Amino acid sequence: MSKAGVYEYSWVGSKESFVDKINIHRIKHVVLGRFGGNKTAGQYKNEDGCVIWVDEKMDWEFVILLDAHQTAESAELVISTFEAQKHAIKDILSLSINESFDSLSKLILTTFKSQWFKEACQNIQGETACLFVMRKGKFLWWLSIGDCALYLFHPELSALNEFQQNHRSFYEWVGRVNTFDLPVPCFSEGRKELRKGKNHLFLTTDRLIECPNTNFEKPKEIFKPFETRSNDESVKQLLEEIRGKKVRDSTTIISWFVQIASNGSLPSQ
Known part of the structure; x- marks a missing residue:
């Protein structure tokens, strides 16, 4: 916990791989689940990474999820880059919701487009998918590069078969192969109003x-354990199932619930 009351956590698989191990870690109400893959299937390293910041008083969470390729150097670079801008990001998160989203997007894109960052990418091996997510009040924002997935579960949305929020996009990365080296950088960005009641972010x-x-x-299958078990137990069950299926590659999950008191938008009558 920082002096400002923000709970902070960061991790990269090159420091602790969790190969053959399931790890469940809680940052306040946010559950982080990690499984480094099965050694018997040929796994020997973990190139995932994450940053999780939680401010209960100011009612926000800021998360970065990373899935690197070849080495974890690209995940390490992204984590160190944005942790170095921690104070600027926290100042942004203290703004009004609409200002926060606009300013955070601008900071991230300006950083990735900067010449110094692009040069740093050329001095590492491999590249990473990046998923940035911020929840503040009753609104959700994300910026997605690559194929990590963001789901939102709420009964009103699931009744309409809406779960996944971002577009998983293949052949997009930050690192040695870098979407920001293209004449037109490729990524997706979105915003979502959360519904009244319990919202599950995954x-x-x-x-x-x-x-x-x-x-x-099928997203409904992911959320089945949460119907009868706690957040921690459900994340663990998902990881235990893929361990039992002898999955090779690492998996990282970040899951939390948000209670919204105000009504969401509805169509006019």
Whole structure:
């Protein structure tokens, strides 16, 4: 916890891999689940990473989820870059909601487009998918590069079969191969009004969704454990299932619930 009352956590798989191990860690109400993959399937390293900041008083969460390729150097670079801008980001998160979203997007894109960052990317091996997510009040914002997934579960949305919020996009990365080296950088960005009641936010790297002999490509299957178990227990059960299916690659999950008191938008009568 920082002096400003913000709970902070960061991790990269090159420092602690969790190969053959399931780890459940809680940052206040946010649950982080990690499984480094099965050694018997050939796994020997973990290239995922994350940043999680929580401010209960100011009512926000800021998360970065990373899924790197070849080495974890690109995840390390992204984490160190934005942790170095911690004070600027926290100042942004203290602004009004609409100002926060606009300013945070501008900071991230300006950083990735900067010459010094692009040069730093050329001095590392590999590249990473990046998913930035901020929840403040009753609104959700994200910026997505690559194929990490962001889900939102709420009964009103699930009744309409709406779960996944971002567009998983392949062949997009930050790092040695870098979307920001293109004449037109490629990424997606979005915003969502949360519904009244309990909203479940869930981020995952791709191996959960793509694990053989499971149905986790169907979002409803991901959320089934949460119907009867706690957040921690449900994340653990998901990871135990893919471990049992002998998945090779690492999986990182970030899951939390937000209670919204005000009504969401409805169509006119």
